[in-house]
Amino acid sequence: MIEKGNLISEGKAKSLYETQNQNELLMVYRDDTSAFDGKKKEALKGKGEINNKFNAHIMQYLDKNGIRTHHIENVTDTESLVHRLDMLPVECVVRNIATGSICRRLGVEQGLKFENPLFEFFLKDDDLGDPLINDNHIIAFNWGTEEEIAIMKEKTLIINKLLCKIFSDVGLILVDYKVEFGRKDGQIILGDEFTPDGCRIWDKETGESLDKDRFRKDLGDVVESYQIVAHKLGISI
Ligand code: CDP
Numbered sequence: 706m707i708e709k710g711n712l713i714s715e716g717k718a719k720s721l722y723e724t725q726n727q728n729e730l731l732m733v734y735r736d737d738t739s740a741f742d743g744k745k746k747e748a749l750k751g752k753g754e755i756n757n758k759f760n761a762h763i764m765q766y767l768d769k770n771g772i773r774t775h776h777i778e779n780v781t782d783t784e785s786l787v788h789r790l791d792m793l794p795v796e797c798v799v800r801n802i803a804t805g806s807i808c809r810r811l812g813v814e815q816g817l818k819f820e821n822p823l824f825e826f827f828l829k830d831d832d833l834g835d836p837l838i839n840d841n842h843i844i845a846f847n848w849g850t851e852e853e854i855a856i857m858k859e860k861t862l863i864i865n866k867l868l869c870k871i872f873s874d875v876g877l878i879l880v881d882y883k884v885e886f887g888r889k890d891g892q893i894i895l896g897d898e899f900t901p902d903g904c905r906i907w908d909k910e911t912g913e914s915l916d917k918d919r920f921r922k923d924l925g926d927v928v929e930s931y932q933i934v935a936h937k938l939g940i941s942i
Contacts (some may be wrong), residue, residue, distance in 0.1 A: 707724050707725075707731060707784075707786060708724055708725045709722045709724070709731055710722055710723035710724055710725065710731075711723045713730065717737060717738075717739040717743060717941060718734065718735055718737050718738060718739065718753075718756070718902055719732055719733060719734055719735060719754075719898065720732075720733045720735065721726055721733075722883070724786070728788060728789050729777065729786055729787065729788060729790070730786070730787050730788075730789050731780070731784055731785075731786060731787075732784065732785050732786075732787050733753075733783060733784050734752075734753035734754070734756045734757040734760075734783045734784070734785075734898075734900075735748075736748040736749050736750055736751065736753045736784075736831075737755050738752060738902070738917070738920050738927070740917065740920055740921045741921070742813040742834055742835075743831065744829055745920075745921070747920070749920070749927050749928050750928065751928050752902075752927070752928050752931065753782075753783040754782045754783050754902070754942065755900075755928060755931045755932060755935055755942055756898065756900040756902060756931070757779060757782065757783050757784065757785055758779065758782075758935065758940055758941075758942055759872060759899075759901065759931065759934075759935050759938075759940055760776070760785070760898045760899055760900050761776060761779045761785060761866070761901045762935075762939075762940045763777075763899040763900075764776035764895070764899065766867070766871065767864060767867060767868075767895065767899075770867050771863075772860060772863060772867070772895055773892065773894045773895065774894060774895040774896075775787040775788040775789075775790050775887065775889070775894055775895065775896045783893070785896075787896070788889055788894070789889075790886075790887025790888060790889050790894055790896045791887055791888040791889070792886070792896055792897075793848060793849045793853065793857070793885070793886055793888070793893075794828065794829045794830070794848050794883055795826050795827065795828060795829060795838070795843060795848055795849065795857075795885070796827040796828075796835065796883045796884075797824065797825075797826060797857050797858070797861040797883065797884050797885065797886065798824070798825045798826075798827060798881060798882070798883045799822050799823065799824055799825075799861055799862065799864075799865045799881060799882060800819060800822065800823040800825070800880070800881040801818070801819060801822055801865070801869065801878070801879060801880055801881065802816060802817065802818050802819070802878070802880045802881065802907075802929050803815060803816065803817040803819070803918075804816065804880060804881065804905060805817075805881065805905070806827075807823075810837070818915055822862060822865050823919060824858055824861060825837060826839060826840070826842075826843065827883075828842070828848075829885070837873050838889060840854050840871075853886075853888075853893055855895045855900065856886075856893045857886050857893060860886070860893065860895065861884055864884060864895070865879070865882075868882070868899075870940065872906065872938075873909070875937040875938060876908065876909045876910065876937065877906050877907070877908060877915070877934065877937060878906065878907045878908075878909055879904065879905075879906060880904075880905035880906065880907055881904065881905050882899070882903060882905070883903045883904070883905030884897065884899065884903075885897040887904065900915040900928070900931075900932045901915065901917060901934055902916075902917050903917075904916055905918060906934055914930075915930040915931070915933060915934050916934075
């Protein structure tokens, strides 16, 4: 029986609690959904459960394919047990197709396909609006080492290959996504989550968005779309 201890942190869609084991934490997926640095907020019924199960499926698949993750097991419909990591304060984004912030930032045409997946670092800092940073910033401000930067890039791009394949096999395109890493016992391990809250997924045939862009752009049926993706990937909710 896992005991839910002190609240360690409360993010926009998840809460993290201590457990009786000081090396393991309880991650609770809430229905809360936010966009535009928290300016748009809503609770979407059932999203927490879908994301918890979605994340477990992806993390297990990555673990099986050589990417170590913090995921241990799901303990309830909305809660999972994870290894405690010392998180690096950076977000690793990979883009296969241009949309979102890169179009606003660089004036790139929406829908442009990158020949090679494009990797970007962002600083995890809501007050600053998660600004784009590069390797030199990470070194200069001691957010990570040269070796850790190389490992994060390498792992994020392997994750891209592995995930593009499973999405493509069921008629979906993985457009872009964000992942975060942490340190444990001298290793760099995938932390946080992989859910439709943190990636863009398009239907191959129709080009329809099936991810958090539905919420950002008021397209409706957010949870239903997450469910469609989960169902296609063989995740039972
Ligand atoms: O979402 P937005 O257009 O503001 O930013 P982006 O840089 O285009 O986001 C790239 C990918 O990372 C998208 O799949 C976002 O959902 C995800 N992301 C995230 O999950 N959390 C952030 N703080 C920023 C981006």
